[in-house]
Amino acid sequence: MECLRSLYMSYIIVAVYGIKLLSAIAIHTDNVGRKDSRNYSSYDIYTHLTPYGILPVDGVSFEFQVKACNDAFVLLSSANDLNSTVLYEIVIGSRANTVIVIRRKYGGKTALMTGVKAIVLFCDEYTKLFVNWSNSGRITLGNDSHTFIDWTDPNPLQIEGYGIMTGMGSNGSWIFNLEETTCECECTTNIPNLSNYTHAELLDILAPEITKIRQHLLVDNTQLSSTIRRLTSAPDDRTSSKGVGLIAVILFVSMIGTVIVIDISRLVKQSKPIWQLCRHICSKVNIGSIKNKY
Structure with a gap:
């Protein structure tokens, strides 16, 4: 709770005085073993980046550093929370750190789309890389001097979520660079120095x-x-909705009317003895003598 309170205070200070935020975030990923999106839910095995405040630059690019012996995974998912079977999985250092591949999963089927032989990971040294993608389906992976993967999906997926993990016996250390945030408004304060x-x-x-x-x-x-x-019902002026409502009213009235009609015939039959009793009582009473008495 104290951590959340401190984070809240940091955002307050930034909003009021324009102090810069952290420029990088480091994340450690444990070895998940022989697991990947082909056999396991990506939601369960990947580290979701969005809760760390890590978002792609312009919505289409990541720059990061990774230190791992092999099999560092980058996930581009169609679901913001990674809970989807529609995704791209980029494996850096696959096959004992000799290959980079891209897998495409749609529904329950996973296909290897492209790959290239390259050794880019090191157990004791960070490797700087970037991943770019576009709405046209083009995905690229490389560093400052070379592009290792440049592939275009003819049926591109919509990318909404991002994750990372390491497996096949390897742990990983990741560093993601964040854009420094400052207040762009004209901040006014009488406090010369907050540090x-x-x-x-x-x-x-x-x-x-x-x-x-x-x-x-x-x-x-x-x-x-x-x-x-x-507390209120939303109006719906569509003709189809009015038609459905009218049919419902007709059915409701018809059901009630049917019950009443059925019961009327029975009521008439049961009321005959009552009328006969009333006539019998009236015939026994001398109406004329009652009138003379009163």
């Missing part, structure tokens, strides 16, 4: 700004669309 304050002091200094931001972010639950939808 000389502790976390507790920053909380006191920024308390008024934090209060303003919290008040600005407060939401009236009664005005939420989910609350309004829960």
